[in-house]
Amino acid sequence: MLSEQWLIFLILGITLGLFIWNRLRFDVVAMLSLLAVAIAGLVPADELFSGFGHPAVITVAAVLVISQGLVNGGVVDAVARLLARVGRNAVLQVVTLTLVVALCSGFINNVGALALLMPVAVWMSRQAGRSPSLLLMPLAFGSLLGGTMTLIGTPPNIIIASYREAGSFGLFDFAPVGLAVTVAGILFIGLVGWRLTPRRDDPAEGDKLFSVGDYVTELQVPEGSDYAGSTLHNLLTTGDSEKSLVVLALIRGDKTSPAPSTFTVLREQDVLLVEADTDSLQEFLDHTGLILPHTVSEEDEEEGEGLRDAEKQLATGDVQLVEAVISPSSRLIGRTANRLNLRERYGLNIVAVARQGHRLKQRLADIRLRSGDILLVQGFEDSLTGALKTLGCLPLAERGLTLGREKNLVLAGSLFAAAILVIIAGWLTPPVALVACAVMMVLARLLDAAEAYRAIDWSVIVLLAAMIPVGRALETTGGAEVIATQILAIAEGQAPWMVLTIILAGTMLLSNVVNNAAAAILVAPIALGIAAQLGLASDATLMAVAIGASCAFLTPIGHQSNALVMEPGGYRFGDYWRLGLPLSVIVTAVAVPMILWVWG
Numbered sequence: 001m002l003s004e005q006w007l008i009f010l011i012l013g014i015t016l017g018l019f020i021w022n023r024l025r026f027d028v029v030a031m032l033s034l035l036a037v038a039i040a041g042l043v044p045a046d047e048l049f050s051g052f053g054h055p056a057v058i059t060v061a062a063v064l065v066i067s068q069g070l071v072n073g074g075v076v077d078a079v080a081r082l083l084a085r086v087g088r089n090a091v092l093q094v095v096t097l098t099l100v101v102a103l104c105s106g107f108i109n110n111v112g113a114l115a116l117l118m119p120v121a122v123w124m125s126r127q128a129g130r131s132p133s134l135l136l137m138p139l140a141f142g143s144l145l146g147g148t149m150t151l152i153g154t155p156p157n158i159i160i161a162s163y164r165e166a167g168s169f170g171l172f173d174f175a176p177v178g179l180a181v182t183v184a185g186i187l188f189i190g191l192v193g194w195r196l197t198p199r200r201d202d203p204a205e206g207d208k209l210f211s212v213g214d215y216v217t218e219l220q221v222p223e224g225s226d227y228a229g230s231t232l233h234n235l236l237t238t239g240d241s242e243k244s245l246v247v248l249a250l251i252r253g254d255k256t257s258p259a260p261s262t263f264t265v266l267r268e269q270d271v272l273l274v275e276a277d278t279d280s281l282q283e284f285l286d287h288t289g290l291i292l293p294h295t296v297s298e299e300d301e302e303e304g305e306g307l308r309d310a311e312k313q314l315a316t317g318d319v320q321l322v323e324a325v326i327s328p329s330s331r332l333i334g335r336t337a338n339r340l341n342l343r344e345r346y347g348l349n350i351v352a353v354a355r356q357g358h359r360l361k362q363r364l365a366d367i368r369l370r371s372g373d374i375l376l377v378q379g380f381e382d383s384l385t386g387a388l389k390t391l392g393c394l395p396l397a398e399r400g401l402t403l404g405r406e407k408n409l410v411l412a413g414s415l416f417a418a419a420i421l422v423i424i425a426g427w428l429t430p431p432v433a434l435v436a437c438a439v440m441m442v443l444a445r446l447l448d449a450a451e452a453y454r455a456i457d458w459s460v461i462v463l464l465a466a467m468i469p470v471g472r473a474l475e476t477t478g479g480a481e482v483i484a485t486q487i488l489a490i491a492e493g494q495a496p497w498m499v500l501t502i503i504l505a506g507t508m509l510l511s512n513v514v515n516n517a518a519a520a521i522l523v524a525p526i527a528l529g530i531a532a533q534l535g536l537a538s539d540a541t542l543m544a545v546a547i548g549a550s551c552a553f554l555t556p557i558g559h560q561s562n563a564l565v566m567e568p569g570g571y572r573f574g575d576y577w578r579l580g581l582p583l584s585v586i587v588t589a590v591a592v593p594m595i596l597w598v599w600g
Contacts, residue, residue: 004042004477011036012474012522019514022557026515027459030466042473051465055431056155056162060464061456062434063152066416067108068455069441071116073412083120088128094138095190097121101139102146102182106153107416110143111560115327115394122323122396122568136569137197137579138189140561141553145185145587148178148550151430155460156511156520156549159468160542163524171423171430177543177594181551184590185583196579198571217281217352217376218251220293221270227288233262238287245280249273281351281376282321292349292378320381321351322388323396325568328371328560329459330392336368346387352376355567372567390454396568408446415440464517471521475528484529496536496600500544500592503527507548508584512558520549540599547591553580 015033018024024032037043051057086096097117104113121135147154151161151171161169221228227235232247250260251271257264271293276284284290326332332340342348353360353367354374360367369375374396379387388395419437422428428436442452474480491499503523511519527541552558554577556566562576 005479005482007040008042008474008477008479016514025459027462030463033470034466037470037473042477043469048469051468054468056158057461057464059158059431059434060155061461062438064109064456065438065452067112069446070108070412070416071112072446073408075409075413078409091190093124093135094194097135098138098142098186098189101142102186105143105146106149110147110154114140114143114561114564119395131199133198133569134194136565138194140565141189141583143561144550144559145182148181148547149175154550155517157546159517159520160524160546163542176598177591180594181547181587181591184586188583188586193579193583198575217274218293219272219274219290221266221268222291223268225289227266228268230266232260232264232266235288245274245276245284247272247274292351320379320384322377322384324375324377324388324393325396325564326369326371326373327392327394328563332369332391333371334368347379347383348387349378350375351378374567411444412446463515467518467521471525475525480525481529483526484533487530488533497592497596499534500540500595501588503541504544504548504588504591507545508551511549511552512554516549516552516559520545537599540595543595543599551584551587553583
């Protein structure tokens with residue numbers, strides 16, 4: 001029969017394998033791990049679900065709600081608006097963007113900070129005539145660096161604080177090390193690192209690479225169109241769109257004719273499969289009166305004229321075209337466009353889809369959407385932003401960049417500043433102060449209760465709540481001590497800086513293949529065991545774990561920020577280490593001496 005230590009090692013080994021396999025959601029894997037330790041009797045029944053009430057979990061949830069309140073209040077948008085004044089110099093753009101996203105990430109969710117500045121980065125790239133790939137990876141890495149500066153900057157910091165025996169770390173206890181790491185990282189990225197990002201618009205690289213502005217979409221010749229009975233040539237020579245719009249196929253009934261002749265005579269209800277950039281597409285629609293077709297289901301037919309009038313208005317009314325990326329938590333994942341009824345439910349129309357650096361050539365109604373897909377979406381200006389947020393899509397760029405409102409900026413900023421002051425003064429603990437701030441934001445109508453619940457990433461909450469008891473089982477069974485002893489055998493006789501380097505680098509490598517919060521939970525008890533046996537300061541080893549868990553620069557799966565920029569930037573899996581590896585070395589080289597100086 002296996003001992004408790006071997007059981008916990010087996011469970012954790014399978015858990016890590018499932019995390020790396022990445023075919024199951026990480027929160028599902030975490031719950032399976034929790035059930036496994038429960039069945040094995042490694043965690044008492046009355047403590048099994050204690051993680052759901054853990055102060056660290058409550059704090060993470062509160063921070064996510066506060067982040068949304070700050071977004072709605074226009075606090076970050078006000079900062080982002082200043083970026084429109086930055087010139088076209090590449091170094092200046094990279095340094096400014098990474099600096100702003102890092103400052104924002106220190107106080108709001110780093111994915112939220114990235115989502116706010118992604119449209120700005122894409123817009124700045126296009127204004128300067130460069131590929132977004134130049135700015136988006138530095139932006140993502142800047143959001144990770146900024147999270148190291150404060151207790152609330154990233155979930156690993158909150159988790160690590162809960163392991164401290166002398167009481168939780170304070171709000172700015174992470175600042176000395178985190179600030180040094182962030183400054184060094186931004187200087188490297190701004191002066192040297194951005195040159196290591198791939199140039200996806202460089203024709204010398206061979207195959208035509210992903211361009212976020214080019215799409216394949218369907219256009220329909222409506223009833224009564226002036227072009228019904230006319231040739232395709234006459235249609236294409238309308239306006240100035242001939243050079244920027246290519247007809248790939250003509251669909252008439254059930255028959256598809258690839259690359260149709262320009263002498264083909266068009267009929268009413270013909271559907272053209274065309275390739276165009278967003279500006280040319282809108283111009284073409286304006287000049288020709290063609291419409292964006294819609295697959296009508298039996299349910300739609302029963303709704304009658306009201307639905308058809310709404311569709312006609314959506315196709316011809318005063319609407320916006322917006323590019324958006326599907327986030328990992330989106331409800332669109334795994335579903336096809338014709339089953340979503342987005343027009344009826346949200347007033348949206350999916351115009352085109354791009355994936356993995358290529359425009360999809362199949363019919364829109366048949367495309368099963370995935371995380372990271374780029375959508376070209378059409379909708380009404382007053383409801384488009386809210387609909388995208390509800391669906392779990394992050395806007396990338398619009399025809400004419402517009403940013404959020406400022407009318408609640410003072411209120412949102414004041415509530416958050418008050419919470420920070422209360423924590424610094426020691427009047428309330430961080431969980432209590434932050435929950436109070438979140439509740440006040442709801443009462444002040446910066447966001448309603450439903451939006452507050454939507455702001456919480458429940459997959460992260462479940463992951464944390466499930467993995468905290470699993471991490472505790474690693475400690476109580478003596479498994480953490482066994483691993484610490486093995487590491488000590490390697491580090492025996494080494495200087496303290498070498499031991500901290502091993503802990504930090506090991507955590508950093510782990511966080512590149514599993515969720516960073518899970519990495520912190522698993523490594524923290526091991527780090528405490530090493531500190532106890534070597535006589536090192538436990539705070540120093542915990543801080544090494546915190547930095548390592550937050551700095552996942554080598555893969556797109558290490559953090560949501562990395563994953564979100566993969567498609568818009570046209571990156572491949574192997575692109576990340578080109579900038580991420582030297583950045584990881586610099587972070588380690590700066591963090592270890594700072595940890596020894598401040599905490600050693």
